[in-house]
Amino acid sequence: MMKISRYQIIAFAAVGRERSFSKAARALGVSQSTVTQHIQAMEEALGIDVFVRSSRGTELTAAGRDLFEVADQLQSLENRFNERxxxxxxxxGGMLNVFISTSYPAMRMLAPFQAEVPDTCINIRMAPWKIGVSLLRNREVDVGIFMAPENCSGLACIPIEQHQFVSVLPETNPLSLRKQIRLKELEGETFIRFHEESYTRQWVDKKCLEYKVDFPTHNILANYEMMQYAVRQGLGVSIALRQSISPQKGLVCIAIEEFSENHTLCAVAVKQRAGTGLVGRLLASLKQQLVLAVCSNGSLCLFFRG
Incomplete structure (x- = not known):
């Protein structure tokens, strides 16, 4: 059985729209004989005529009208595909799938890009930081913005911003008046933890084990937004990455002596995509927003200008 080729369908749809072989040829940028050959081959494969040719012009047969409805839709879809x-x-323009592990810094970083490319739909997926690399390798997302990505071979990894852990306290807490506290001083407080798979939870647990600090009374929450609200309402205190805390009345962030390390927030993408299309444009936008500044521990750090 002979198959109808894509080129035959294109020629058929063009003649059906133009009602003329010569006009269809001009629209497609080919010779009229090429269009004629495609239509003849299609009619031969079908065993029927799809056009009636007369001195009055070219008209679709009943079978031709039935097929043209589908062929025209296919051509429209192909045109839409090519445009996108x-x-x-x-x-x-287009759609960009972005994975983030924390919302506040990622949102303020994506905002300048959205302003540059307003026709782009950014589909944001929030999930634990540990799965970021696997999401990228499986092509489930285009770009990831998350802390300290691991096993990045084959990926483009761009440092965006360096964070430090701080204590998060309600402004009514006596410790909120200090410039710096020690981890042990939080031990008597009700402590707000994050789920075990979070980057913050793993790092805080490591420090508590190292300095033999225990929080017998604690609450467990899912994300930074819930934590900030809980602290403001007096449900406890917490430890979090400073740049991930959105400015809010009633919250105070105080440096912790034992948490002097810098933690790097990165933008990550598959190398083959990092320099092209929307992915390349987003990474370029993020790079342009980077500035070098002095961290609270005196070291030089990357910060996002936005």
Whole structure:
């Protein structure tokens, strides 16, 4: 059985729209004989005529009208596909799937990019930091913005911002008046922890074990937004990454002596995609927003200008 080729369908749809072989050829940028050959081959494969040719012009037969309805839809879909593909390749529009592990810093970093490319739909997925690399390798997301990515071979990893852990206290807490506290001083407080798979939970647990600090009374919450609200309402205190805390009345962030390390927030993408289309444009936007500044521990750190 002979198959109908894509080129035959394109020629058929063009003649059906133009009602003329010569006009269809001009629209497609090919010779009229090429269009005629495609239509003849299609009619031969079908065993029926799809056009009636007369001195009055070219008209679709009943079978031709039935097939044209589908062929025209296929051509429209192909045109839409090409338009969207062109937008993706040029970095001027389309859809971008982004994985984030914490919302506040990621949102303020994505905002300048959205302003640059307003026709882009950013589909944001929030999940534990540990799965970020696997999501990228499986092509489930285009770009990841998360802390300290591991096993990044084959990936483009761009440092965006360096964070330090701080204590998060209600402004009514006596410790909120201090410039710095020790981890042991929080031990008597009700402590707000995060789920075990979070980067913050793993790092805080490591420090508590190292300095033999225990929080007998604690609450467990899912994310930074819930934690901030809980602290403001007096449900306890917490430890979190400073740049991940959104400015809020009633909250105070105080440095902790034992938490002097810098933790790097990175933008990560598959290397083959890192320099092209929307992915390349987002990474370029993030790079342009980086500035070098002095951290609270006196070291030079990267910060996001936004």
């Amino acid at each position: 593909a062109t937008a993706y390749m040029s970095g001027k």
